[in-house]
Amino acid sequence: MHRYLRAVGFSKVHKREEYEALAQFTAECYQSEETTVTAEGEEFSERRKAFADQMGLLARGVYDENDEYHMDYCIPYFSGKTERFYEDMTIERQAEKEAYCGVCDDMNLGVTLIFYLQNVTEYLNKRRYGRSDSFSASLILSGLSVEGKILMPVYQKTPVVSEIKSNQERSRMIQAARNGDEDAIENLTLEDMDTYSMISRRIADEDVFSIVTTHFMPCGVECDHYNIMGDILDVELRENSKTGEKIYVMTIESNSIVLDVCINEQDLLGVPERGRRFRGIIWLQGLVHFEEKW
Template identity: 40%
Template sequence: MKHKFLRAIGFSKYNKSDMIRPLLDQVRHSPTASVLVREGSEVFGHLSKSFGDRIGIRVYGEYEEGKEFRQEYFFPYADSNTISTTSPCVVERQSDRNAYGGLCEEPALGVSLIFYLSNGMEYARRLASSVESEKITGVSLTALSVAGKILLPMKKSHWQKASSQAAVKTRGRLIEAAKNGDEKAMESLAMEDMNLVQEISGRIGQEDLYSIVDTCFMPCGLECDQYAIIGEILEVETIRNTMTGENLYRMLLECNDVKMALLINQMDLLGEPEVGRRFKGDVWLQGRAEFASTEEE
């Protein structure tokens, strides 16, 4: 019944089932949005209720014949208006429930980008439709965190910033070429990794780790959609949960040339976020898919 990341959208005190149940009743009885899918005699989908600017709770379930909506599970959502990736995306249904996860091969990260599809029922509806397209043209990523800290920025000249961005793009092209069987690209990546290991080995004894590692994006824990990240803050704003009054930070981060939104409760963040500084923490990654129109097929 509980959800660890409820506090990320301002429900820090809702940590017991007897407190969460009335909250979910509000979502079911007065939703602000809904997406329903009909398959034969079955009708299932989600009911959503907003509790602030692009934040809220979604309750998934089905309508049994002659009965009310029967809840299966819920999760807190936070939407972003920034497209994070346009790489080809594969969507898979979870085996234990009617939910969906997405996977993108993002060259800039160098790892498979796995996330929870927050508008999974829209995808399911499009799959069942003969007039709507299920083709995904882009994904807006949002990371929810319940513990994080602010790191000081790394001092870089304009030349260093441009060189770093060019290196990321070059590495992305090499990774794509290596996936297609290019042996020279494989050799270049292997040599680059060896040089990087040697450079880090030479610097780690004299420098702090976070002066060497600018940004990072690594799988974390047992869940495939949870990551440990370090990202540069490009934008930061304070929003409020309209029900609890708790203040939240919403930041736009850049991790390895990929932009994503991040949401964290003010009381869970150590330090003062400012543009140019960095965020470090563990996150749960959601993604909202953008779909092609029928004409774009």
């Protein structure tokens, strides 16, 4: 059973029989289907059933030689709306099943970003023509969460324009450091030391969430799970058409990364509003818009 089913409104699915019935319902009553041929010659299928706007369940399986469908697994999905362009993106297959993760470098984080790929059939169709494993593409990131809290905002003395310029300069230095620029490496090291010194000085008298206003860091042993905290830019309440459960959809800016996060109303502590902050653990998914020339 998938832990993140409750993020799209299925919090009462606890037993394996209930999950299998829901997965079978998705596979039989799907609203859209995409197919492709895998490297092994099997006809691979993705069937989607939406239970609210841009969210629902995704069944993946194969067709046999008699054109009969056999479901492999079923997962929840949620698609965001904020697009961003990334260079040198790669996609790799998981060992146990026909599932893929995308990998790209994000200069705002200074680390490699790993996400669960939603549109596998589209990627496999591109791969059939022998295209490169490394490519540039637009990416829509989204997160599913099963635990989260709402925090009050922090008053910022630094003007927004100055903060944006500072982030842009840091991104430039990270890129230069990756290319071997020793001055950039030294500047980043000194900046990190200054940050550590500032936090050590303030932590004695202030709460940590008053000092650290945003973060985006890996969480646990699964590579596509992240612990994030960021400003809420927009909030929307949606309803699962099958269960009637309410789901919050929030547009969040975390470390200059803008993404949409969905969470069951039951799993969110506090009332989300624009200007407040969200903190929680997310399963990061990505929808890649492959360019025609790729």
